Amino acid sequence: MxxxxxxxxxxxxxxxxADAVSDWITPTQIDILLTNFTTAVQRPNVTNYERxxxxxxxxxxxxxxxxxxxxxLFANWSVSEERDYFNSLxxxxxxxxxNQLIFTDRRDQFFTADSAEVSALYQxxxxxxxxxxxxxxxxxxxxxxxxxxxxxWKIAGxxxxxxxxxxxxxxxxxxxxxx
Numbered sequence: 001m002x003x004x005x006x007x008x009x010x011x012x013x014x015x016x017x018a019d020a021v022s023d024w025i026t027p028t029q030i031d032i033l034l035t036n037f038t039t040a041v042q043r044p045n046v047t048n049y050e051r052x053x054x055x056x057x058x059x060x061x062x063x064x065x066x067x068x069x070x071x072x073l074f075a076n077w078s079v080s081e082e083r084d085y086f087n088s089l090x091x092x093x094x095x096x097x098x099n100q101l102i103f104t105d106r107r108d109q110f111f112t113a114d115s116a117e118v119s120a121l122y123q124x125x126x127x128x129x130x131x132x133x134x135x136x137x138x139x140x141x142x143x144x145x146x147x148x149x150x151x152x153w154k155i156a157g158x159x160x161x162x163x164x165x166x167x168x169x170x171x172x173x174x175x176x177x178x179x
Contacts, residue, residue: 024036040052042099053082135172143161
């Protein structure tokens with residue numbers, strides 16, 4: 001009987017493919033962190049996606065237009081919400097499907113040797129099976145606050161900004177966090 005009660009205590013998720021961890025490269029440089037991030041988004045690999053973020057201090061700031069009336073949804077957005085939205089997206093993506101993420105006009109601004117802001121325009125083509133979410137191409141400006149600790153770069157903050165009439169990454173997160 002006690003084992004039946006404990007079964008509800010744990011959240012069960014699908015295991016990552018065996019080669020999923022082999023995609024990870026220790027992010028000793030910002031470029032490697034961005035490669036890990038891009039690869040995790042493209043494949044979609046929840047484990048490696050989550051590894052890109054810094055833990056307790058991480059915050060996501062949504063595009064205000066896209067957040068709209070759901071702004072409170074993002075008030076305490078942390079790595080946990082990143083994982084949950086991304087896991088939801090992955091569950092609605094065919095196993096063989098790959099997203100496409102392209103950064104352009106990238107600029108790095110160093111604050112110290114161990115912290116910087118990476119700013120770039122992004123285009124994210126999402127391949128997923130939830131027909132209620134229609135946008136296939138997301139575009140905007142991504143600003144990542146990155147920090148180095150123990151010689152590994154991680155994303156400590158993320159600000160999304162819409163740059164056109166296209167949907168933004170905030171729209172994707174807003175939709176899939178609730179699914």
